Every structure is written in structure tokens, then in C-alpha cells.
Amino acid sequence: MGAVRNISRRSFIKGIGLASGGLIIACNSNPFASEPKDLIEFNPNLFVQLNSDGSLVLVASRSEMGNGVRTSLTSVIADEMEADWKRVSIKQATGDAKYGDQNTDGSRSIRYLYETMRKMGATTRTMLEQAAAKKWEVSVEECSAKDHFVHHTSGKKISFGDLVEIAKTLEVPEEVTFKSKDKFKYIGSYLEGIDVPNYANGSAVFGLDKRVDNMKFVAIKRCPSTFGTAKTFDDSEALKIKGVEKVMQLDRVPRPFGALGGVAVVANNTWAAFQGKDALKVDWDLGANGSYDSDDYMELLTKNVHKKGTVAKESGNVNKAFRKATKIIESTFKAPHLAHAPMEVPNAIAVVNGDTCEVWAPTQDPQTARTEVAEFLGVEKENVTINITFLGGGFGRKSKPDYIVEAVAMAKQLNSPVQVIWSREDDIQQCYFHTVSSQYMKAGIDADGNVSGWLHRYAFPSIMSTFNPAADGPAGWENGSATNMPYLIPDMRVETGKAPAHVRIGWLRSVINIPHGFSVNVFIDELAHAAGKDPLDFRLNMIGTEDRIEGGEGDYKWNTKRFRHVLKQVAKNADWGKKLPEGHAQGIAVQYSFLSYVASVAEVSVKDGKVKVHKVHTVVDCGVAINKNTVESQMEGAAVFGMSLALYGKITAKDGAIEQSNFHDYQMVRMHEAPEIHVEIVDSDEKPTGVGEPGVPVIAPAIVNAVFKATGKRYHSLPLSDHNLV
Amino acid sequence: MTTLNVNGKKHSIDVDPDMPLLWAIRDIIGYTGTKYGCGKGLCGSCMVLMDGQAINSCQMKAATAEGKKIITIEGENKNLQLLQESWVKHNVPQCGFCQPGQLITATALLNSNDNPSERDIENAMSRNICRCGTYQRIKSAIIETVELKNS
Ligand code: FES
Ligand code: FES
Numbered sequence: 001m002g003a004v005r006n007i008s009r010r011s012f013i014k015g016i017g018l019a020s021g022g023l024i025i026a027c028n029s030n031p032f033a034s035e036p037k038d039l040i041e042f043n044p045n046l047f048v049q050l051n052s053d054g055s056l057v058l059v060a061s062r063s064e065m066g067n068g069v070r071t072s073l074t075s076v077i078a079d080e081m082e083a084d085w086k087r088v089s090i091k092q093a094t095g096d097a098k099y100g101d102q103n104t105d106g107s108r109s110i111r112y113l114y115e116t117m118r119k120m121g122a123t124t125r126t127m128l129e130q131a132a133a134k135k136w137e138v139s140v141e142e143c144s145a146k147d148h149f150v151h152h153t154s155g156k157k158i159s160f161g162d163l164v165e166i167a168k169t170l171e172v173p174e175e176v177t178f179k180s181k182d183k184f185k186y187i188g189s190y191l192e193g194i195d196v197p198n199y200a201n202g203s204a205v206f207g208l209d210k211r212v213d214n215m216k217f218v219a220i221k222r223c224p225s226t227f228g229t230a231k232t233f234d235d236s237e238a239l240k241i242k243g244v245e246k247v248m249q250l251d252r253v254p255r256p257f258g259a260l261g262g263v264a265v266v267a268n269n270t271w272a273a274f275q276g277k278d279a280l281k282v283d284w285d286l287g288a289n290g291s292y293d294s295d296d297y298m299e300l301l302t303k304n305v306h307k308k309g310t311v312a313k314e315s316g317n318v319n320k321a322f323r324k325a326t327k328i329i330e331s332t333f334k335a336p337h338l339a340h341a342p343m344e345v346p347n348a349i350a351v352v353n354g355d356t357c358e359v360w361a362p363t364q365d366p367q368t369a370r371t372e373v374a375e376f377l378g379v380e381k382e383n384v385t386i387n388i389t390f391l392g393g394g395f396g397r398k399s400k401p402d403y404i405v406e407a408v409a410m411a412k413q414l415n416s417p418v419q420v421i422w423s424r425e426d427d428i429q430q431c432y433f434h435t436v437s438s439q440y441m442k443a444g445i446d447a448d449g450n451v452s453g454w455l456h457r458y459a460f461p462s463i464m465s466t467f468n469p470a471a472d473g474p475a476g477w478e479n480g481s482a483t484n485m486p487y488l489i490p491d492m493r494v495e496t497g498k499a500p501a502h503v504r505i506g507w508l509r510s511v512i513n514i515p516h517g518f519s520v521n522v523f524i525d526e527l528a529h530a531a532g533k534d535p536l537d538f539r540l541n542m543i544g545t546e547d548r549i550e551g552g553e554g555d556y557k558w559n560t561k562r563f564r565h566v567l568k569q570v571a572k573n574a575d576w577g578k579k580l581p582e583g584h585a586q587g588i589a590v591q592y593s594f595l596s597y598v599a600s601v602a603e604v605s606v607k608d609g610k611v612k613v614h615k616v617h618t619v620v621d622c623g624v625a626i627n628k629n630t631v632e633s634q635m636e637g638a639a640v641f642g643m644s645l646a647l648y649g650k651i652t653a654k655d656g657a658i659e660q661s662n663f664h665d666y667q668m669v670r671m672h673e674a675p676e677i678h679v680e681i682v683d684s685d686e687k688p689t690g691v692g693e694p695g696v697p698v699i700a701p702a703i704v705n706a707v708f709k710a711t712g713k714r715y716h717s718l719p720l721s722d723h724n725l726v
Numbered sequence: 727m728t729t730l731n732v733n734g735k736k737h738s739i740d741v742d743p744d745m746p747l748l749w750a751i752r753d754i755i756g757y758t759g760t761k762y763g764c765g766k767g768l769c770g771s772c773m774v775l776m777d778g779q780a781i782n783s784c785q786m787k788a789a790t791a792e793g794k795k796i797i798t799i800e801g802e803n804k805n806l807q808l809l810q811e812s813w814v815k816h817n818v819p820q821c822g823f824c825q826p827g828q829l830i831t832a833t834a835l836l837n838s839n840d841n842p843s844e845r846d847i848e849n850a851m852s853r854n855i856c857r858c859g860t861y862q863r864i865k866s867a868i869i870e871t872v873e874l875k876n877s
Contacts, residue, residue: 190817196813196814197814199819199822200810200813200818202800203759206761206822206823208761208762211756211758217753241742242741242742243741269741270752270762271745271746274765342823342857343821343823343855343858344763344823345762392821393823423765424765633820636862636863637858637860640856641857641858641859662764662765670852670854671851671861676862677862
């Protein structure tokens, strides 16, 4: 943890956008930063500013996209500081390395920053107590902060604001004590999202809502196949449209997050730009991916998983275990590409002035955006400012700043401020797609009904292919959800097959845990059935009664105790095994991802061949839950997100082009289909872990397992609409 | 010239007669609370009230809306205000992007039905997509608003 400093009197607070005058406490949250010897070396990224009127400004370094992070991050500081939440306002940091890692991805914002924020808050509180002691000429032990005041044992009190001038002159205390858990006011409570009123009255400014002077609206027609290029184009019809000003070619920037290139229509309003784009006639060179056919590709993947692959993990002797088994079960699971489809399409504003550039965009990763823009323009990063607007959803799509590079390229080419706007069709067809996968699984059941041997072989185009086009197999971390499981299976082998990519592959909310969570959870259900056991008992038995602490990531080992707990608790909440109405059935699944444990039970019915999801019970163990309101919302949202992909999610390609285009053929669950959702957050003192993603992977397998229970039919591929179930 | 009455104010605009109301409101008049989500009448992000009814503004030409009273999320309507309060109380929004559309659809429902059943709410609200999945909270917020009004 970095040092906390009092920088109230330092000149370098300019540039972070805080007005001078208040008490300003800063800290570097980067765990890898070396301890600064002097203030010149000190490169802080978290800031607390207390003004003499009592107002408190906290800088949020992470992006707000529905994850509630602007509220949860800052509430930790406010709680430790004994500040009144109502006095807090939040300033969004621009994209700058001085704010430490800002990538709002991987469900780790809270995990990375929790301890540091507590220290900042506790330090500020201690300094205010010291300031009061100094003012009253009493011992600091007699002073204690509470609700934006420092109180003296005699009963007198003084407001935080009135202590600013003295506190500014104090040294930062070396030792501070954290509040005990029972004293928390905001941490672990149900805080209302700080931005919620502005979402409800329409005043929150998303990327699409931002305007700058003299801004042109730009729509880009991109090649239907990935990395294809425009040979020639005819813009005569486009230029006839009222509002269209110019049509120009945009070159591809061949970097992982570079612009795809295409033909750009410049207009004085969005609609004219969209109309102009539709009116363009372009002759494309479809390039190497022009023959991509996702049905053929699925066949290829499936062929590859039915032959020996590359070993990712091996323990014991699988073949020997299979020979000992009395029953052998084999299944092949298939899951298609998915698109993120955040409600707000990708968009960005860029203004380029000589060798400086300013951007406004909904981005999850402003520093990568800054690097990409600086690289593209050939200027220093210091010349590039990335302003982060609200994000109308991200789900991983907005970690990839290709749309920002497009805006910068257009602004430069046109010598004018521009806003590049993707249509929904662009968004669904030109995404960084969630991978497509085929998985072969084989396991034996012995005479006692236990698993004897487990073989899991899968093939899917890797995210690494976006960075290295030659990558045709998973990166190590993409195996984690298959190799890092809590089940006691001594004889186990995990293998991977070849899968070259033909579209840009990206990460989508919960990433590889979607296909792995699906196959593993459905397969275990099949094994339980083959063994004649209840799926919950069978899982608990596979986990064992002993508390094993292993696997995991770095300091964060998983503990089988926590797996067992979420499973048992969700079964209890859902009243697992209870008598249900005719045609109804329950299914269960559990997944460890982003260091959190989630189990869900889905209750479904199948009537006239159609599935309805009535209820979802979820139990999540994410360590200390900072804002329970946010954790519950994220789990509710994850249930709907998981259900959309289970029921409808499928992106396919023919002749290199994506076949879906909008919400009629890439459907989302709507209110009348959405289940009743119950969430329980495990009370925990463990370090906080992921919340945004871990609720997703359990939903599809829980539904599929419930459908089996209801109908006796086992579905091995997603989505269920392919099986005429919706 | 097309004259539109938006949130009680008249705006005369010179646009292509085919321009959808959505873009006239957002890009020309400048109320950006009304959102673009699909442009095809599929998601409800662009919902506005037209003479009290909820319509997808991406599907209506600006010219057709002449002479009608248009209310956006920034506008005033008693049910809208009540719903907004309830939205805050239930902490409905996640990313917030779909919420103006959701609120407008819910407002139109309450404008036409004093006591909607849960089924009525689901039917009306199924015109709107929320990718973040806030449906359960939306439903609770509407139900509470109805109860509050009827008590
Ligand atoms: S933008 Fe009009 S319905 Fe989606
Ligand atoms: S709150 Fe994000 S789309 Fe509805």
C-alpha cells in the first residue's frame, strides 16, 4: 500500500482538477509503486479534498457503467473518515497513469482499492482529531470524529470544515487505526447510488449526449468481414442526403484496438450520417476472413475436441480410472459467439489541435485509450486527455477503444471536432465477440456412484488472437475455470484443441466462465443422474467435507468451505427439492469466478414445449460487500444477462458477415420473461472480491438443469431458442 | 420548417421531413435525455409522450409530430415525477441509459390506467429493453407508485 500524504500546500495539485484551499490528502494505490523518498517522486492517484465549508470531494478513478463504482469506492473513504455521505461530491478522474490502474474490468475495482481507501479515510479522520486537539489544547485521546464533527469528551464539538486550516498544517500520522466492523456506517449498508437521481431525470451525460462546439457527426460503413477493406465506393446517393457534408475513406489501424477502417460519412446530425452510410455503395475486398462460416467452424471445433489435444492439466491416470468405472458418460457442449450489446452503442468525440488531442467517451479503460490515441497521433501521452462520460453499459465492449481511435483519426483527417457514432447494427456486427466453443467431456462413475476419471477437452478462439493473430489456442488464464475446480477428482485431464480466430475476439461479462460454467455444471448434473443421486448432494460429495484451501490466484486461495456454504444456502433459500406445481422443476449450478463464489437455483416450467423461468435464487460470497444495494443489483442484472444468453444469445457468420443485426434477431429478455430474483449476500470478513461478473455463469446451466428435471431432455448447446424452447 | 411542441415550448426547425422525431429532439432541439438504442422500434430507449401516449420516437417522422404535445424525460408530468421519486427510492438504474425510456413508458401506463395489475405492467413495459436487467426493481417502483397514488 502506498504512502498517504498531505499535499494541501503543494503546487502539483493543479492538474488533478481540485481547487486549492482545502485539506487535500493523496495516496498512490499502485501496489507496485516504490515508496517515494520525497514529494517529487510521489505520484498519487487517490485524492480526498475537505473544504472549509465542510464539502468533501472524492476523486473516482474507475468508470461508472452500472457497476455502482462511483458510489462504492468513495463510500469506503467516507465511512473510515466518519464523514457525512450527504456532503460528498464525486469528481471523475480523466484517463491518466497518475490515477493508477483505471481499467474497470475483471470485477476488481473494489478488490484492488479497498485497503488503500480505508487508509486514506482513517488518515484524514485522525488528522481532523489531531487538529481539534490542537485547537482545544487537549489530548487527542479525548477527541473523536463522528458524522462530520470532532467531539470532545466534555461534550463540545467542532465541524470538519472548521478544522481544515489547522489540519492542513499537520504531518500525516504514521499509524492509524481502522474502524471496527461494527462501527461501519456505509460499508456493508444499502447506499443509494450517487448518480441515480440524474439517471432518473435524464440529465446524466453519456458519451452519446456530449456535445462540443462545431462538432460533426460521423457514421462509418465497415467491411462485413473482419479486416476486409474497401476497394472502391460510390457516394453519389449519400451526398444527396440533406445534412451529409462529406464522404471519405478511413484506413484500418492494424493494432488490437485500432480502427477497423471503412468509408466514413460526415454530417451535421446523426440521422443524416446514418442515412448517408446506408446509401453508400462499397465494393469490398473481404480478405482472409471473407469465407468465415460459423456453422462450418463449429463442426471444425467439434472435430478438434474429439481428437487428442494439448494437455492443460493432468493428474492421476484418467484412462485407468475410466477402466475402473461401471458407467461412462460422454457429452459434447456447444456455445456460440455473443455480442455485448450495451444499451449505449460505442461512440466517441475527438478534438485534435496540432499535437494535442482531447477525447470524451464512455470508456472502461481510459489509459489504454490514451496510449492508443498517442500512438496513433505519434505524440506524447501527456498531449492526450481522455474525459470519461457515463457509460450506458460496458460488459467488456467499452474496454476496447477502437471507436475512440476512429474518432481521433476522423478528427485529424477532417481537421474538425467529430463524434463517431455506431449504429446498433454496427455494434452487433463489428463487435469484439465473445468466443465460440465446442467442449467434449467424458467421465466415469464407479460402483459407489462416485466420479472415476474426468476428461475435459475444449476448443475456442482465444482472446489472445486479438493481440497475436497467430494464437490458435487458449492462454493459460483461459483454462482457469476448467482446471481450477473445487471437486475431488484424483484422475483428471484437461486438454485444449486448435481454434484459429476469424473475427475479433474479446472479453464479455464473465468471459470464459460462461462456456466452462455451462459445460461443467450441466455435465455434473448428468453424472449425478447417472449415479442416481440428487444433483446438490452429488456436488457436495464431490467437494468433500474437509476444508481445503488451494487453487485461486495469488493471495486469494479458494476455500471449499465457502463453496459448500453458497450451495447449501441457495438450496435452503430456494427450498430445494420442495414440491412444485405441475410441470415446474429446479436446477442448480455453482461457479467460482473473479475470486467470488456464486450458486444459483433456477425454477422453470416447460409448457407446450416452451420454457419459462419463474424464479432465480442466488447466493454470493464476495468477501466484504461494500454496498449491498450494488451487489444485489449486480446479481439481479447478472440473472437477466445470463438468461438472455441462455435463451437467445447467438451470433452467427456466413461468408464472413455476421447474420444478426439488431434486437429482433439478437434478442434480450424483457420484463414479462424476467424471473423473480432473490439474492443473499454471505456475511463475510474476507477481503472483497468480484461482483460485476460472477453472477452470470451459473444462470444458463441452472436453467438447462431445471429443464432436464422438468422434461427429461438434456440440452448440450446454447441458446435454448435453437431447440424451439422459446 | 417543422414546428414541434416539446416540453411546453415551440421549436421551429428546418430538417429533412423524413428525419425521425428522436433525432430532431436530440440533435436539433437538444434534449439528450431521450436515447438512441436501436433505431428500429425494438428497445424503447427513445420513448417520449405524444399527447400522453408513449411512442418510440425513432419510428415517427418529426413532421408527423407537428401540432402534438411532446413530453420528454426532461418534461413535466405528474405521474412522471412520482415515478422518478420511486425510481430513486428503489435504486432502479444500473447504467441508467434505458431509464428515461422506461420512465416514459411507465408514465403513459399510469396516465391511462389508475390501477394496473402486475400483468398490465409487464405488458406495457415489455416494449423496453434493459440490458443491465433492472426489471424487478422497475416493477417494484411502479407498483409502489400506484399504491401511493391510490392510498
Ligand atoms: S431507439 Fe427507438 S425503439 Fe430503440
Ligand atoms: S439500466 Fe442499463 S440498460 Fe437499463
